[in-house]
Amino acid sequence: MNFIFKSILMALHLLLAVILCATMIILPRNITHLLIQFWAKRLLRILEIKITLTGEVLKFLGKDSYLIVSNHISWLDIPVIFSLKPVTFVSATDVKTWPIIGMLAKISGAIFIDRNRKSNLPEVIQAMNHHFKNEKQSICIFPEGVTSTGYQVLPFKSSLFQSAFEADKLLLPLSIKYKENNVLTNRTSFHGATSLLQSFKRVAKSNRIEVVVDIGHPIKPSQSRKDLSLKLQEAIALKIN
Template sequence: MARLRIALFLLALVPATLALLPLQALAVRFGWRIGQRIPMLFHRLVCRLLGVRIAQHGEPSPDRPLLIVANHLSWLDISVISTLAPLSFVAKSEVASWPLFGLFARLQRSVFIDRTRRKGAAEANREIAERLAGGDAIVLFAEGTTSDGNRVLAFRSAVVGAARDAISEAGHTGHVIVQPLTVAYPRRGGLPVSRCQRPSIAWHGDMELLPHLAAMIAGPPLDAVVAWGRPIAFDAGSDRKSVTRRVEHEVRATYARIATGREPQV
């Protein structure tokens, strides 16, 4: 049965991928507006094929520039979040070299950070600032890596500094909106996910990507909860560390509520 599910998943996804990839490549190259919608359609298909049911609480801010700061559990987070709005992501540089997944990330106009280079973060911050100033909504996984699902790791404040750079880049605005976003997977197969089950759902540590993907396809469907937090106006006088701590506190509290079966406060 597991092999049949995997086969059906690939049978549906591969033709859709082959049809959408060339169109998205052209859209990115020539700046077509449809390039913002194709990733949404693709990720909605992925979630539907995986049986992921998404509950959204709150909504993304309509204001721009918009930097979305989220927790990170799995590769699945990207598909879940991408179903909701036209977004781009900040990713580590090695993602760009991954087979197929790297291509997907590039065609969704991800910003890649090379943490092995001293100037890598600064260069990425400049690109993030330019994209924010241009009106793009950018998602930052502020933990810097995926957690095991039982906790939210400490948020890093360095990339939040790109929000200040975006203020000077934009010229026409005095602030950037920083919005917390919480992602959680509280139920699987209709049953609450226990503390010992969360690490198998999260993709963390040295787990291999393809076996984890196969297990997600073959396993019971997940319920995903996405909760948008209160937008914060980040201006030239804002302290990035203080804003990062505020966002981290809200995401941590919201994640705890969702993981324990309570409704998130939005």
Template sequence: MTTTAADPAGPYAGEGLWRPASGCGPDCLPPPVAPDVSRLRRAGRLLGVLGMLLAGAGVAVLLPLLPLLPAARGRAASRGWARWTLRTLGVRLLVRGRTPRGRALLVANHVSWLDILAVLAVSPTRMVAKCEVRSWPLVGALAAAAGTVFVDRSRPRDLPATVARVAGALRSGRSVAVFPEGTTWCGAATGCRPSRGFRPAMFEAAVAAGAPVVPLSLAYRYAGDPSTLPAFLGAETLWASVRRVLAARDLTVSVTVGAALHPAEGADRRVLARIAEAAVHSTPRSVLADRLDLAA
């Protein structure tokens, strides 16, 4: 894939990957309430999570150094780490549908930093993340050690190379997970949605590698009801979002695994992105048909 100064993202120019916006803000979050758990328990959760992050970094570093370790055990270790980290945070995980097996491009809606743990708890995978994550304390080092593909949204000319890296990982038999909305939103059923929906660029990697696309739908409940409490929005700091989760009792994340999509050789990544988006957001069949007619 080549690029030019006039067309910095090459064949992906104009797809709006680099400056996504959700329109969500502080008003999308629930009003502040008294913590559900004691200060001592919140401190215990925080210390436990820090310990899990350190352990995760160790796992990410050691697994590649153990070539004789069966791949299934390595995947089980990664999945177990993510599930225990969620449990340490006091978050219950529910999984619906068949767990993906083998290589796939996993695509999901994006609500919270918890999404990463939820995806890893379902299927160990390499993640695609914005480059700012690399600077997050502990989390950035863990992400880098785990082989995260970082995207620099300030350099659109790097996009073809990033897509090629994802395609290479898929060809090697690895799964890769991406949040094609490009930003987080509140997750409310009738709330804001990211502008322009799923960005199609990363779907080209699945087409090029001949890999299936597996839609994942993430939803959060607090005390049994749908909630935006875990959302990580706009100018909010990571610490503010983490504190809200640490203080919550009875928080649940559900991951619904959709049927795999198998793109044909030369498939249109834009149409594939629309189909995957419809699967993630459970768009009615009639609406899906209308969208596909328009895309054609």
């Protein structure tokens, strides 16, 4: 598909999201998650992004819930993960303001964090613990706190790992890397001053993007938070390089 055709399909797909949002307000959470998963899969199809899933796939797709720890490259990371399995994301508060995507995030039950306000952390961890206690769904965090170029993994912040200790949950490392023509690419990277529209244009102009999602072995939270975050950071970085 060429860029113009993809743009038209994307506009229609965003309109579908508005209709779904209006409908999902009155639907049970499990139904809304299936609808959002369908929407995420369609989004990736429109953009012609192929997913390759490797590693401990059955652990990820099974019924057990984990604290999923992932590197963060693009706004695409969330629909990529959600298309594979509905999970609850801890997202930056500014995602709320994104058109349509912000609505989908709120309806999906995302937990929002203000990374510029440390006093917000206990509230976020409490929300994560409450979720683990009452829901069977995994939570996914991006401990880099910002998006990277995709060529490296940035230092992890360990604060949100506290929930794994308090809720007694295994941590599941997940590494994401984007390839174009089988070579690591920064085409999908959403960092710096890049706008959402600029990022979409860059992605839509290629039909050769593959995202490789590698699931690592579950890790028990038995070390200090800092040691644990460093261990997971190194494990994920090893899959990228």
